[in-house]
Amino acid sequence: MxxxxxxxxxxxxxxxxxxxxxxxxxxSDPDVLDPTLSRSVAARQVFMAMCDKLIEVDERGQLVPQLATAWEWQEGGHALLLTLRPGVRFHDGAALDAEAAAAGLNRHLSAQGSTRRGEMGPVTAIEAAGPMQVRIRLSQPFAPLLAALSDRAGMLVSPRQANVLGADFQANPACAGxxxxxxxxxxxxxxxxxxxxxxxxxxxxxxxxxxxxxxxxxxxxxxxxxxxxxxxxxxxxxxxxxxxxxxxxxxxxxxxLASVYIAINVANGERADTPLGRDARVREALEASIDREALNRVAFEGLYQPGNQSTPPGHPHHIAGLPVPGRDVARARALLREAGMERVRVKLSVPNTTEYVQASEVIQAMAAEAGIQLELQVTETATLLRQWTAGDFEALIIAWSGRTDIDGNLWGFNACREALNGGRYCSEAADAALREGRTRVDPAARLAAYGRAMEVLLRDRPYIYLWHAKxxxxxxxxxxxxxxxxxxxxxxxxxxxxx
Missing domain, CATH: 3.40.190.10 (Periplasmic binding protein-like II)
Structure with missing residues (x-):
């Protein structure tokens, strides 16, 4: 370089x-320093200094207290009671109490453009249960809620700013970090x-x-x-x-916990009207053209881990029965012919960082051998994220930093009409399996549900997962x-x- x-x-x-x-x-430069609206890894880094969370994650990936000192499920999983830490103040001097916590959590649910709403699941009400206790009520049990509260959904802002968003919030932010x-x-x-x-x-x-x-x-x-x-x-x-x-x-x-993937616009506006967006066979051909093992060796010195799911091998929710497929150029060419074409052109948006550019150039060379011409469009990361949301892309390569609970990796990106689902993918079968996974508390039942969801997602390929970084x-x-x-x-x- x-x-x-x-x-x-x-x-x-x-x-x-x-x-x-x-x-x-x-x-990269953060997209927006507002925990309700943000969706970039860079913003999460800065939030580690600005905004404490209700729940923290330790070195083993376990959930531990931060702004909340204790929590318990109530009413058969239909309510979560959190006890707040005493003596906490926001940057503007306001005290953290139950009313302030409820205002901050409701901000994530009600604010226009919130990317936290889907992470919090089927919340029906948030209420003060005492001076220093807040209760979150749900229409059904929602196992991933604790993990969500260990990230941006658990970041609270001063009640004076509960209705302030975006640039106005950044002009005078008041978290509790x-x-x-x-x-x-x-x-x-x-x-x-x-x-x-x-x-x-x-x-x-x-x-x-x-x-x-x-x-x-x-x-x-x-x-x-x-x-x-x-x-x-x-x-x-x-x-x-x-x-x-x-x-x-x-x-x-x-x-x-991170995974890197190619996201494909399958139904979000005019730019979804491409062979790649319309035809799952073309998406399958693109995946078949990629040798993940070779990509890891050439672009990353063999230090990363090839993958085809949102969780790395060894994660409790990784589906071992769905192994990483190998490269098959002949299969890729046959799929293109089956779709009625010998060659296809795809515009791939790429963040302007070394790692993405290097990897995309390797993928570009591999895809060309199968008759797929990737036109790389290098873009600043925050701009690319805005284009993703607006549907102003054909395909893009990006990372998700990963969550301790797999629901945080899958629901917002794949469920119908969710905020992070920039390609507007929608499948009743995938939705049903994902919904079962997030509403069951038994680990075996959850794993089985996510296995069914991954089978659908790997078949439809709204995302092509590539590798897991260290x-x-x-x-x-x-x-x-x-x-x-x-x-x-x-x-x-x-x-x-x-x-």
């Missing part, structure tokens, strides 16, 4: 190291300062946090090695060996106590600079 000298020099010159400032390099936003320069930096009334103040050792969006992985790694960044996320496999050999830095490795984080030698959580998000609690 070629470095851009002028850009790198600018990055190295900016923001000299300060003892109490943590500088974090992230892979350890840092509050002071400045954002699009495509350049996000600056935050410590919130001195944070409930877990002893765990925070920095005065400021600065996030720098740097899409080029080699530029991120070079900035880390030069000392102008303290932490970088998503180290590219091509940089792993270099970082391992550099004594100025450390490379941390951990498991990941979680690689790079740090300066002075950085201590980085927690490797499977969701890949960098926690600021406990993190400090030695010196």
């Amino acid at each position: 070629r470095l851009l000298p002028a850009f790198l020099a600018f990055a190295l010159a900016a923001l000299p190291a300060a003892a109490q400032t943590i500088r974090i390099g992230i892979a 350890p840092f509050r936003l002071t400045r954002r320069v699009a495509q350049d930096r996000i600056e935050l300062e410590r919130f001195d009334d944070y409930w877990d103040r002893p765990a925070i050792h920095a005065e400021r946090v600065i996030y720098r969006p740097l899409p080029d992985t080699t530029v991120r790694a070079a900035n880390l090695r030069a000392g102008s960044l303290d932490v970088i996320e998503r180290v590219n496999p091509s940089d792993v060996d270099t970082l391992r050999r550099d004594r100025r830095v450390r490379l941390l490795e951990g498991p990941s 979680n690689y984080i790079g740090t300066g030698a002075a950085v201590q106590s980085v927690r490797m959580v499977p969701d890949g998000l960098i926690r600021l609690q406990g993190l400090r600079l030695r010196g």
